[in-house]
Amino acid sequence: MSMPPLPPIPEVDLTTFLLAGSAAHGERPAFLDGRTGRAVRYAELAPAVDRVAAGLAARGFGKGDVLAVLAPNGPEWPLALLGALRAGGVVTGVNPLWTTGEIAAQLADSGARFVLTVPPFLDRARQAAGDAQIVLAGGEAAGTVPFAALLVETAPRPPVAISPADIALLPYSSGTTGPPKGVRLTHRNIVANVLQGMTGAAPTPRDVVLAVLPYFHVAGSFSGIFLALRGGATAVTQLRFDLEECLALVQEHRATILPVAPPIVLALARHPVVDRYDLSSLELVVSGSAPLSAAVQQECADRLGRRVVQAYGMTESSTLIAMGGRDPAVPHAAGSVGEPVPGTEIRLVDPHTGAEAAEIGELWVRGPQVMAGYLHNPAATAEMLDGEGWLRTGDLVSLSRTGEIVVLDRVKDLIKVSGFQVAPAELEAVLMTHPAVADAAVLGRLDPERGEVPVAFVVPRGELDPDAVLAFVAERVAGYKRIAEVRIVDAIPRSPAGKIVRRVLRDTIAAPA
Known part of the structure; x- marks a missing residue:
């Protein structure tokens, strides 16, 4: 099955793609810390990114080097990400919930030369960093580079040639089935996926996106950084998820789009505290990252009186494979994850025989968003990608009569x-x-x-x-x-x-x- 073609993918790096036209949005916040009110405005975004890139470069960060980010959601996260990419580097997000040993393993595997962190995580970062240089946001400490010093860098940003085929992000798969693996995503992979995402639930300059999904995870960075920036929306960040604070942020900032995981949808559907907040600004709740039952999806939609859709993807596909649309006039079946995004081919394959499946089968995907492969692991890459570029998702799915994908379960489960x-x-x-x-x-x-x-x-x-x-x-x-x-x-x-x-x-x- 092949969906309509994707518009031409611009041959530019991700930072250039995301910041194109950002100055036109003026003094509106691009990123706003929901707890402190600290903001990075669109007019100052590109200059700030350039200063971060120059500051990193002045301290020895160059083409192909890896910056690891061990920090909660906040305005520093996108500035560091975009600045490192503009300097020709690669960014890997680290789960703050991991132990020191798990963090050290990712830093060593990724070859991280710099680690951005915050004071509460500094001790673990020091223990895990090895020879990597630590950049500290929100404070100062001996032996670290203050992130604030990067933001006032006066040296010019050195010119760096960045190819769309260069690796931009190195997220690590969740590790629910074994040790996490570094997923090599190119600039072109992510640019293409952002274009694909803009066709379904595109944010606009009038939107406020509540960024509660963690930025270190591809779903969080995709929805709360990439789509928000490309659409000219404001992303309000939450340091760590708390239901009541999330509801208060929706009410205070009049959030219109809320990307979440299924446990949050369940809370929105059933928790009594929801009734104490004004959520009338919400137009769209997007659930992703894990299966959501049709019953809970409908229960949440009924309670909020708002459109609740699902998105489906994986780290290995830059994030998005399918999603429900934003337009309330377009029907979206509860329980489905929507139609494949443009430019994405799909196949249903019998997981036991490898033959094409008519109604139910493992979903295979091919498109410009599919990863370049795993880091240091050609055997795992060969297990996931066949010789023709098909990505084996490991998910058992069916297709509705209207072409929407219904995820049934993991094949292995x-x-x-x-x-x-x-x-x-x-x-x-x-x-x-x-x-x-x-x-x-x-x-x-x-x-x-x-x-x-x-x-x-x-x-x-x-x-x-x-x-x-x-x-x-x-x-x-x-x-x-x-x-x-x-x-x-x-x-x-x-x-x-x-x-x-x-x-x-x-x-x-x-x-x-």
């Missing part, structure tokens, strides 16, 4: 019950409709008679009777899909992007509790 395939996401969606269930995850457990059986890990909301939950699910699914056991837990382990980290639960599931 399917549970084989008496020869039948059971998708955990389907059972999780059923569980989430139970009024006493706050969160849920389903995994397979080995069974001597049926091969595997589904086991549910459930976070209760108030009193919860496991037997009643078993009966609730049994009434709503075929016999072979019935859950064999409910285990009560305090929390479902999730990545910062909202994905269930199933490997944490698998360690506890070898035998009945």
Whole structure:
């Protein structure tokens, strides 16, 4: 299946592409710290980026060097990113929730020469950085370069030849299935993906985007930096996610677009605190990074009285593969992730035989947004990309009659019950409709008679009777899909992007509790 062609992709670097015309937006904020009110205005954005680039270059940062950013969302993040790219470098975002050992592994694997961080993370940055130079935002400390010093650099920015084929970003995959891998994304990959994203839910100069998704993750930087800048919108950053603060920021700044992960959609649909805030400015809630059930999506839309759509992508596709549109006049089926973005080809492939699948199959994707490959890992690259440029997503999907993609589950997570395939996401969606269930995850457990059986890990909301939950699910699914056991837990382990980290639960599931 091939979608309409993408408009011509300009042969420019990402910074030039994003800042084109930025000065025309004048004194409106490009980035605004929601907690402190610190702002970077469009008129000062390009000069500030040039000063950061010059400041980095004056301290030895050059073509192909890697800047790691270990910091929460804030105006310094995009300035550092764009400045490093303008200096000919590469940027890798680091998860602030990681341990010192995990941070050190990413810095070593990426070859980071500079690390941007903030005072609360400085000790871990020092321990993990090795020989890398530390740039400190929001303070000063011995042995570090103040980020403020970069912003007042007077040396001219040295000319650097940047090719669209050069690597721009080096995000690390979530690691839910093993050690994280560096994903090599070129300037052209990301420019193309931004153009693709602008066709569906394009921000405009009148929009305020609430940047609550972490910038180190591709979904956060794509929605809260790249799309916002290209559309001339204002991005209001949140230091770390807190539901009530998020709602207060929507109310205070009259946010119009809210990109989130499914757990936040669930909170918007059900948490009582939502009713205390004026969310009337919101026009669009976009859920991505992990599956969202049709029931919760519709529940949120009904409560807010606003359009709630899903976006679908992966780090290896620069972010976006498909998404629902912004136009309320265009129908969007709850539970679907929308149509493939322009310029994207898709195939459905039987994961067992490799043959083309007619109705349900693993989604394969080809387009200009597909990565250049993994860093230092040609074997993993060959597993993900075939010789013709098709990216194996690992997701089992179906297509609606209107061509929208419905993500059923991860191929590797399917549970084989008496020869039948059971998708955990389907059972999780059923569980989430139970009024006493706050969160849920389903995994397979080995069974001597049926091969595997589904086991549910459930976070209760108030009193919860496991037997009643078993009966609730049994009434709503075929016999072979019935859950064999409910285990009560305090929390479902999730990545910062909202994905269930199933490997944490698998360690506890070898035998009945």
